[in-house]
Structure formats: C-alpha cells, structure tokens
Amino acid sequence: MDNDQNGYEVSRSAGGWVLSSVQARILEGVAAGFSSRRLSRELYLSSKAIDYHVGVMSDKLQAPNRVSLVSRAFVLQILRTDSWPPRIASETAD
Structure with missing residues (x-):
C-alpha cells in the first residue's frame, strides 16, 4: 500500500488506475x-470534496456522469456485483 500526495492510502484496481480509500467509500x-x-x-x-473525487474518478474512467461512472466501475469489476449496497471488490480496495 502506498500513499498519494494527500496522504491517502491507495491501491491498484482494474485497468491499473489508483483508487484511494476515500474514493472507494x-x-x-x-x-x-x-x-x-x-x-x-x-x-x-x-460537498466540494465529494464532487472533486467524483470528477477525478469520472475522468479516469471517461464517464460523463455518475450513472456512467457506476456502470463502468461494475464492468471493470471495481464494484462487486454480488452485494447490496454496492461494495468495492476486495482486490481493488485497501
């Protein structure tokens, strides 16, 4: 596990993008x-911090909105398909 420039723990996820623990939540x-x-x-x-992180994740996954972001996260197996509420796949979270 490494730390990003803001001190958040990060881990590798599908497609090689880095997902912090805050972004996972x-x-x-x-x-x-x-x-x-x-x-x-x-x-x-x-709320601005939340919107910032959503924007960063959307840019990384080339998702124009929240629905697309979630859809791509499921397709890339960042989010598990076997749980509700949605959870990050264990190998993509710290």
Whole structure:
C-alpha cells in the first residue's frame, strides 16, 4: 500500500488506475444513489470534496456522469456485483 500526495492510502484496481480509500467509500455511496450532500455528512468531507473525487474518478474512467461512472466501475469489476449496497471488490480496495 502506498500513499498519494494527500496522504491517502491507495491501491491498484482494474485497468491499473489508483483508487484511494476515500474514493472507494465515495464510489460505494455514489453506486448506492447517495447525493454529494449525504456523502459529505457521512464521510465528514465538504460537498466540494465529494464532487472533486467524483470528477477525478469520472475522468479516469471517461464517464460523463455518475450513472456512467457506476456502470463502468461494475464492468471493470471495481464494484462487486454480488452485494447490496454496492461494495468495492476486495482486490481493488485497501
């Protein structure tokens, strides 16, 4: 496990992109249909921070919106298909 420039732990995921533990929790929340406002309350981050991380993940997966982001995460097996609420695959999370 390594740390990114912000000190977050990171791990390798499908396709070689790096997913921080914060991004993993945000992606799970987005996949469950949570708004940025709800995620910000639950993760103790600002809504702008949530939107920033969603934007970074969307750019990495070339997803134009949240629905596409979640869809691509399932296709790339970043998100598990056998659980609800959605969870990050064990090999893609720290």
